[in-house]
Amino acid sequence: MAETLISEGFEVNGSTTSESKLAFLQNSGIQPFLISVSESGIEGNISGFLNSDILIVDIPPKLRGLEKENFVSKMQNLIDCIENAAIQKVLFISSTSVYADDNSIITEEKKPNPDNESGRQLYASEQLFQKNKSFKTTILRFGGLIGDDRHPVKFLAGKENLENPNGPINLIHLKDCIGIILKIIQNEIWNETFNAAAPFHPTRENYYTEKAKSLNLPEPKFNPGKISVGKTIDSQKLQQIFSYDFKFKKL
Numbered sequence: 001m002a003e004t005l006i007s008e009g010f011e012v013n014g015s016t017t018s019e020s021k022l023a024f025l026q027n028s029g030i031q032p033f034l035i036s037v038s039e040s041g042i043e044g045n046i047s048g049f050l051n052s053d054i055l056i057v058d059i060p061p062k063l064r065g066l067e068k069e070n071f072v073s074k075m076q077n078l079i080d081c082i083e084n085a086a087i088q089k090v091l092f093i094s095s096t097s098v099y100a101d102d103n104s105i106i107t108e109e110k111k112p113n114p115d116n117e118s119g120r121q122l123y124a125s126e127q128l129f130q131k132n133k134s135f136k137t138t139i140l141r142f143g144g145l146i147g148d149d150r151h152p153v154k155f156l157a158g159k160e161n162l163e164n165p166n167g168p169i170n171l172i173h174l175k176d177c178i179g180i181i182l183k184i185i186q187n188e189i190w191n192e193t194f195n196a197a198a199p200f201h202p203t204r205e206n207y208y209t210e211k212a213k214s215l216n217l218p219e220p221k222f223n224p225g226k227i228s229v230g231k232t233i234d235s236q237k238l239q240q241i242f243s244y245d246f247k248f249k250k251l
Contacts, residue, residue: 167230
């Protein structure tokens with residue numbers, strides 16, 4: 001994303017929690033900052049990092065394993081710093097997990113009703129940003145991410161008794177994520193909320209079985225014993241507002 005913005009003429013600050021990555025960022029043309037955001041506070045030169053007009057917040061909640069966190073408190077600490085910085089516009093990267101699996105077609109008009117802890121904390125964080133009047137916020141709810149070296153079928157290959165065989169997929173390619181973010185920034189589209197998933201929704205069983213075959217991976221096995229639940233993410237709003245045309249309509 002940063003490399004794309006730089007190629008478009010933007011100057012980009014980039015944060016990392018790993019000192020070993022600072023040189024990589026700098027060699028990529030990114031002004032590097034060692035920043036750690038936690039629920040207890042923020043470490044690093046956050047004022048220098050936030051010396052910009054636009055902030056893209058793309059921090060996934062850590063809610064698995066032993067190192068669980070209060071993501072909402074973490075985001076509140078970040079907001080406290082933004083209020084005292086030059087930032088005028090925030091793009092908050094969220095997830096379609098803020099919507100419950102209720103077997104419906106989901107547009108931005110539907111009020112989120114998360115059915116998992118990650119979704120609940122993401123939605124609460126969205127509201128913190130949107131309610132703050134010190135800056136403008138656009139929320140971008142991405143579906144499941146795939147890319148050249150990342151695909152969820154690799155985690156499902158060979159597994160058995162997988163649930164929701166008839167649930168629809170809601171995925172998006174990395175290049176479309178970057179393209180949508182760039183469009184929002186270039187067109188100054190703030191104080192909005194967008195769903196972002198490719199208009200391609202075959203069932204989980206059909207899609208992952210065929211994808212495993214095409215990649216020569218062991219086929220996943222699904223359990224049809226339970227009624228499938230899911231949702232279909234509708235992304236027509238972003239296509240209508242700034243005429244975005246998905247590069248990867250089929251995944």
